[in-house]
Amino acid sequence: MTAASSLLTDRYELTMLDAAIQAGTHERECVFEAFARRLPQGRRYGIVAGTGRLLELIEAFRFGDAELTWLAEQGVVRTAALDWLADYRFRGTISGYREGEVYFPNSPILVVDSTFAEGVILETLILSVLNYDSSVASAASRMVSAAAGRPLAEMGSRRTGERSAVAAARAAYIAGFGATSNLEAGRSWGIPTMGTAAHAFTLLHDSEEAAFQAQVDALGPSTTLLVDTFDVHRGVELAVKVAGDQLGAVRLDSGDLPSLVKAVREQLDSLGNHNTKITVTNDLDEYTIAALSASPVDSYGVGTSVVTGSGSPAAGMVYKLVAHTDAAGEWVSVAKKSAEKATVGGRKNPVRRINSSGRSTAETIHVGEATRPEASDRELLVTLVDNGVVDQSFTGPEGVERARAHRADAIAELPDQAFRLGRGEPVIPTLYV
Amino acid sequence: MTAASSLLTDRYELTMLDAAIQAGTHERECVFEAFARRLPQGRRYGIVAGTGRLLELIEAFRFGDAELTWLAEQGVVRTAALDWLADYRFRGTISGYREGEVYFPNSPILVVDSTFAEGVILETLILSVLNYDSSVASAASRMVSAAAGRPLAEMGSRRTGERSAVAAARAAYIAGFGATSNLEAGRSWGIPTMGTAAHAFTLLHDSEEAAFQAQVDALGPSTTLLVDTFDVHRGVELAVKVAGDQLGAVRLDSGDLPSLVKAVREQLDSLGNHNTKITVTNDLDEYTIAALSASPVDSYGVGTSVVTGSGSPAAGMVYKLVAHTDAAGEWVSVAKKSAEKATVGGRKNPVRRINSSGRSTAETIHVGEATRPEASDRELLVTLVDNGVVDQSFTGPEGVERARAHRADAIAELPDQAFRLGRGEPVIPTLYV
Numbered sequence: 010m011t012a013a014s015s016l017l018t019d020r021y022e023l024t025m026l027d028a029a030i031q032a033g034t035h036e037r038e039c040v041f042e043a044f045a046r047r048l049p050q051g052r053r054y055g056i057v058a059g060t061g062r063l064l065e066l067i068e069a070f071r072f073g074d075a076e077l078t079w080l081a082e083q084g085v086v087r088t089a090a091l092d093w094l095a096d097y098r099f100r101g102t103i104s105g106y107r108e109g110e111v112y113f114p115n116s117p118i119l120v121v122d123s124t125f126a127e128g129v130i131l132e133t134l135i136l137s138v139l140n141y142d143s144s145v146a147s148a149a150s151r152m153v154s155a156a157a158g159r160p161l162a163e164m165g166s167r168r169t170g171e172r173s174a175v176a177a178a179r180a181a182y183i184a185g186f187g188a189t190s191n192l193e194a195g196r197s198w199g200i201p202t203m204g205t206a207a208h209a210f211t212l213l214h215d216s217e218e219a220a221f222q223a224q225v226d227a228l229g230p231s232t233t234l235l236v237d238t239f240d241v242h243r244g245v246e247l248a249v250k251v252a253g254d255q256l257g258a259v260r261l262d263s264g265d266l267p268s269l270v271k272a273v274r275e276q277l278d279s280l281g282n283h284n285t286k287i288t289v290t291n292d293l294d295e296y297t298i299a300a301l302s303a304s305p306v307d308s309y310g311v312g313t314s315v316v317t318g319s320g321s322p323a324a325g326m327v328y329k330l331v332a333h334t335d336a337a338g339e340w341v342s343v344a345k346k347s348a349e350k351a352t353v354g355g356r357k358n359p360v361r362r363i364n365s366s367g368r369s370t371a372e373t374i375h376v377g378e379a380t381r382p383e384a385s386d387r388e389l390l391v392t393l394v395d396n397g398v399v400d401q402s403f404t405g406p407e408g409v410e411r412a413r414a415h416r417a418d419a420i421a422e423l424p425d426q427a428f429r430l431g432r433g434e435p436v437i438p439t440l441y442v
Numbered sequence: 443m444t445a446a447s448s449l450l451t452d453r454y455e456l457t458m459l460d461a462a463i464q465a466g467t468h469e470r471e472c473v474f475e476a477f478a479r480r481l482p483q484g485r486r487y488g489i490v491a492g493t494g495r496l497l498e499l500i501e502a503f504r505f506g507d508a509e510l511t512w513l514a515e516q517g518v519v520r521t522a523a524l525d526w527l528a529d530y531r532f533r534g535t536i537s538g539y540r541e542g543e544v545y546f547p548n549s550p551i552l553v554v555d556s557t558f559a560e561g562v563i564l565e566t567l568i569l570s571v572l573n574y575d576s577s578v579a580s581a582a583s584r585m586v587s588a589a590a591g592r593p594l595a596e597m598g599s600r601r602t603g604e605r606s607a608v609a610a611a612r613a614a615y616i617a618g619f620g621a622t623s624n625l626e627a628g629r630s631w632g633i634p635t636m637g638t639a640a641h642a643f644t645l646l647h648d649s650e651e652a653a654f655q656a657q658v659d660a661l662g663p664s665t666t667l668l669v670d671t672f673d674v675h676r677g678v679e680l681a682v683k684v685a686g687d688q689l690g691a692v693r694l695d696s697g698d699l700p701s702l703v704k705a706v707r708e709q710l711d712s713l714g715n716h717n718t719k720i721t722v723t724n725d726l727d728e729y730t731i732a733a734l735s736a737s738p739v740d741s742y743g744v745g746t747s748v749v750t751g752s753g754s755p756a757a758g759m760v761y762k763l764v765a766h767t768d769a770a771g772e773w774v775s776v777a778k779k780s781a782e783k784a785t786v787g788g789r790k791n792p793v794r795r796i797n798s799s800g801r802s803t804a805e806t807i808h809v810g811e812a813t814r815p816e817a818s819d820r821e822l823l824v825t826l827v828d829n830g831v832v833d834q835s836f837t838g839p840e841g842v843e844r845a846r847a848h849r850a851d852a853i854a855e856l857p858d859q860a861f862r863l864g865r866g867e868p869v870i871p872t873l874y875v
Binding site: 014016017018019020021022023024025027028029030031032034037039041066076079080083085087125129132133134136137138140141142164166167168169170171172173174175176190191192193195196202203204205206207208209210211212213214215219222223224226227228237238239240262263264265313316317318322323325328329330333335336343344345346347348349350 | 447449450451452453454455456457458460461462463464465467470472474499509512513516518520558562565566567569570571573574575597599600601602603604605606607608609623624625626628629635636637638639640641642643644645646647648652655656657659660661670671672673695696697698746749750751755756758761762763766768769776777778779780781782783
């Protein structure tokens with residue numbers, strides 16, 4: 010159980026609760042849906058992330074004395090609502106796309122079936138988690154494709170909020186990164202951690218050679234030495250002198266990487282260090298990674314661009330009421346008509362249409378009373394919370410591994426055009442039937 | 443005291459500690475400096491934020507049994523380093539720009555004086571907080587200028603990580619926003635919270651009128667009614683019918699705002715609701731806010747753009763070792779020479795040069811043995827932590843109010859060109875002397 014998450018919420022979720030209690034409408038059965046109207050930046054697909062940690066936060070979404078006292082003092086809601094919140098735990102059902110799943114515009118990524126009151130107060134938390142984590146995973150997945158099998162490490166903790174950093178490490182790992190620099194992500198989610206030394210370590214010592222010697226003494230010759238503090242070729246020479254032919258890797262964090270990597274590889278080979286690897290970490294994103302595909306790089310470290318969603322730091326997901334029971338207990342589909350923000354009402358059953366080659370051809374969304382999916386369709390919704398009980402196989406480190414495996418499967422199903430880096434349309438259409 | 447923050451850290455900070463202990467260099471006295479090489483996006487100035495909450499996180503930066511056990515199990519560091527971490531609390535001195543201060547390229551925003559070991563392990567946390575919070579405050583400050591005195595509310599919690607959302611509300615408030623939707627920001631930092639209802643509330647009820655009635659029954663006629671779920675003019679008509687001439691405000695969340703706001707103002711006036719205000723919330727940023735300057739808008743609600751730094755979600759701050767004592771105990775200035783990432787070594791004393799009209803003309807940075815500042819210069823560094831003791835006047839809600847007041851003073855000192863929204867150069871130069 011995580012620390013209380015219940016005030017990580019917009020005030021209006023609670024004032025709506027208060028007003029609905031007053032009106033006697035708070036227990037109407039509802040269907041809420043989280044989706045993104047579009048993919049950011051002309052991307053071809055997105056990756057769902059955050060689901061597993063969201064489930065843990067929903068379990069921790071309780072109002073204790075501290076929260077209730079503060080809400081009362083501030084006059085946010087009145088007594089009836091305070092009493093309701095004191096007893097709150099989510100008792101509804103949540104289905105959704107598996108974490109790691111591919112998504113497209115209007116894919117109903119999360120579907121909450123509950124009373125209005127129980128579902129509405131989770132809105133802010135659901136969107137905070139899905140928007141940030143999916144933003145990171147969607148960007149990370151493109152970097153993984155661009156790296157074409159070479160390993161990637163996430164090292165952007167310093168470029169995002171200190172708690173978002175942990176979520177970013179998790180989302181990048183789900184999208185196929187192999188490791189993170191973030192220790193809390195290692196502890197909380199079981200993600201492999203990596204890292205050896207920064208320029209400060211070299212500068213602290215009386216010479217670059219003394220710094221390398223100190224690092225090798227502590228971490229062994231298989232460590233990675235950062236060789237660009239002063240002059241790269243002198244740095245490589247010293248690194249090999251100190252660590253010998255067992256030197257694990259050299260790291261380059263500056264300069265024109267295509268030319269530099271080539272020269273460093275030649276230098277290492279000429280010194281007999283054929284097994285010493287080259288890792289690069291200089292403000293990389295999916296485009297610069299792709300530009301290094303012909304260079305003898307062995308691994309990439311990615312910072313700012315992955316933790317900020319490479320230009321799209323929020324995935325644009327929204328959470329909308331699409332159906333509810335009315336005063337007579339009958340189900341009503343609802344939709345708003347605001348300019349450019351119109352929604353499609355009604356409960357939805359999405360499937361991915363798959364052709365005879367096993368590739369996806371459409372995101373097909375059955376609205377309302379579902380027509381039967383075709384036999385080759387892949388059903389997209391799974392039950393995450395069943396009448397208040399979270400399926401624990403989606404949470405914790407186990408959930409992360411499961412999501413990472415699922416992302417690999419889901420990606421393999423996409424048409425090849427999905428992996429083009431340039432702007433374009435979603436690689437398959439979203440069809441309502 | 444906040445929850446333990448010590449693993450919100452890159453692994454390499456701890457492996458450097460381990461290696462420095464092995465080499466006997468970990469207790470060398472050091473000066474580390476946090477600064478940004480450039481302002482993002484051709485902006486004219488930046489706003490420092492995060493300092494107050496960083497100080498609280500530094501106080502909570504301790505390694506308890508849970509952290510030490512995990513580090514030992516994972517083999518991150520060896521016994522000597524584990525023993526050192528068990529005793530760790532920061533005992534050094536930190537000076538820095540006041541929270542809310544204006545900054546420019548290379549402004550030494552935070553200066554840490556400590557042993558290498560004590561200072562290096564704080565790097566990731568310091569940068570996570572300063573980068574994210576300053577990104578938000580720098581964007582928010584431009585929005586505040588663009589709003590030209592009209593109030594702004596931050597409501598972007600759902601568009602950033604759930605804990606970053608609290609930091610974003612705090613940073614926006616420091617930069618001059620008047621309120622936030624985020625309840626935890628209200629509780630933790632004393633920031634005014636706001637919000638009434640979303641489209642879901644209207645859709646839940648049997649009619650728009652029934653929804654408005656429910657809201658007015660619960661929150662009173664001075665509430666803000668969201669009028670664009672179906673048809674704006676019908677919505678305004680119903681809002682006035684239900685709430686009467688005491689209706690507080692109507693909210694518009696879609697459409698072409700300049701034309702819509704004008705029409706709604708005319709409609710409200712024609713209905714006699716001259717005191718009913720108009721608030722707008724449709725994907726605003728500094729540019730769309732400025733574009734509404736001639737429209738009868740009364741207040742703005744800003745979401746995605748403020749919490750994601752309006753195109754620059756990380757402020758680009760780095761943390762560099764600039765001086766240390768050597769084996770003989772003598773101070774040495776150090777700098778790296780990496781391509782495009784060269785740093786200026788030595789301890790620095792920054793001042794803001796002020797002309798006879800009270801306006802700033804340069805960011806003047808004295809390096810090493812400081813020349814005397816001129817009498818009209820404003821000193822920029824204040825002591826935040828004195829030999830391990832945090833100045834509590836910078837923390838908590840008091841620190842937030844102090845930062846907000848300081849930002850207003852610092853902004854008033856800038857030349858008028860600082861407030862141009864278009865791309866350009868920093869409004870004053872950074873000069874080394």
